[in-house]
Amino acid sequence: xxxxxxxxxxxxxxxxxxxxxxVTGKPCPSCGLSHGFSLIVRGRLSEAIEWNSYSLRIFLFFxxxxxxxxxxxxxxxxxxAPALRNNLIAADSSVTVVMFLLAFWPMxxxxxxxx
Amino acid sequence: MEQKPDRSAQNFGxxxxxxxxxxxxxxxxxxxxxxALIPGIITIILAVVxxxxxxxxxxxxxxxxxxxxxxxxxxxxxxLAIFSKGIGNRDNIVNEIRNAVExxxxxxxxxxxxxxxxxxxxxxxxxxxxKSRIDPEKLEKKIEKLEKLEGIAEPDTVKKK
Numbered sequence: 001x002x003x004x005x006x007x008x009x010x011x012x013x014x015x016x017x018x019x020x021x022x023v024t025g026k027p028c029p030s031c032g033l034s035h036g037f038s039l040i041v042r043g044r045l046s047e048a049i050e051w052n053s054y055s056l057r058i059f060l061f062f063x064x065x066x067x068x069x070x071x072x073x074x075x076x077x078x079x080x081a082p083a084l085r086n087n088l089i090a091a092d093s094s095v096t097v098v099m100f101l102l103a104f105w106p107m108x109x110x111x112x113x114x115x
Numbered sequence: 116m117e118q119k120p121d122r123s124a125q126n127f128g129x130x131x132x133x134x135x136x137x138x139x140x141x142x143x144x145x146x147x148x149x150x151a152l153i154p155g156i157i158t159i160i161l162a163v164v165x166x167x168x169x170x171x172x173x174x175x176x177x178x179x180x181x182x183x184x185x186x187x188x189x190x191x192x193x194x195l196a197i198f199s200k201g202i203g204n205r206d207n208i209v210n211e212i213r214n215a216v217e218x219x220x221x222x223x224x225x226x227x228x229x230x231x232x233x234x235x236x237x238x239x240x241x242x243x244x245x246k247s248r249i250d251p252e253k254l255e256k257k258i259e260k261l262e263k264l265e266g267i268a269e270p271d272t273v274k275k276k
Contacts, residue, residue, distance in 0.1 A: 016146070016147060017146075018145075018147075018199075019145040019146060019147060019148075019149050019150070020145045020146055020148075020194070020198070021146075022197060023202065024197075024202060028145035028146060029145060029169045030144045030145050030146040030147075032148060033144070033146070100140075104140075104143050104144075107143045107144060107145060108143055109192065110145060111138075111143065111145065111190065111194070111197070114197040114200070115193075115196070115197070115200075
């Protein structure tokens with residue numbers, strides 16, 4: 001979020017370039033994510049989706065994970081019973097894996113189909 | 116005096132797990148997937164060091180970190196294969212374009228040599244077509260006739276194709 005906030009989408013002066021496009025000459029599904037994230041942080045959602053159609057779901061993944069990590073860390077510390085804590089860890093892991101698959105599915109599909 | 120349990124293996128396990136998860140997320144993003152090789156190797160090193168130090172405590176964490184690290188490094192390394200394939204495709208495209216340009220060039224040269232010209236320009240629905248059929252022998256005779264009439268140049272100076 002700091003990265004997205006610091007670099008302006010209008011100037012486009014991002015330090016990280018797409019290695020895939022630089023090497024193969026073709027854009028990949030993650031091209032335009034930096035622009036997309038910067039636009040989401042500034043509330044320009046429709047423009048962000050234009051830059052990268054997956055930018056919103058990936059941003060949501062990172063944002064929800066940030067909230068989950070902070071919230072659940074406090075919860076883990078407060079729960080004294082180990083059994084309950086283990087159940088919470090299992091639930092947390094499962095939800096995170098599902099969220100990851102939902103957010104990154106297009107990238108995973110691209111990696112698999114590129115072979 | 117009570118001896119404190121050695122928690123270094125567990126700490127290495129936590130470090131390997133956290134680095135492994137970050138590496139995994141980086142590895143599946145095609146733009147920066149190859150860069151994930153570096154944290155991937157760091158993850159594996161951390162996990163291996165943790166494994167050598169662990170007896171029983173924290174072994175699960177270390178193994179989890181090692182598995183995630185190895186999988187993430189493999190995904191990252193697989194992008195190198197995708198790159199090499201992409202470079203191959205790019206070379207093919209370049210060769211195809213080169214062959215197409217060469218074909219067009221040969222056709223144009225043939226048409227010029229036979230004296231048949233056809234230029235077709237399409238823009239915004241408008242089509243302009245210029246056709247010219249020139250017999251090279253007739254053209255040569257015409258030029259010679261013109262030179263004799265006007266005496267502007269010697270016949271040897273006219274380029275004959």
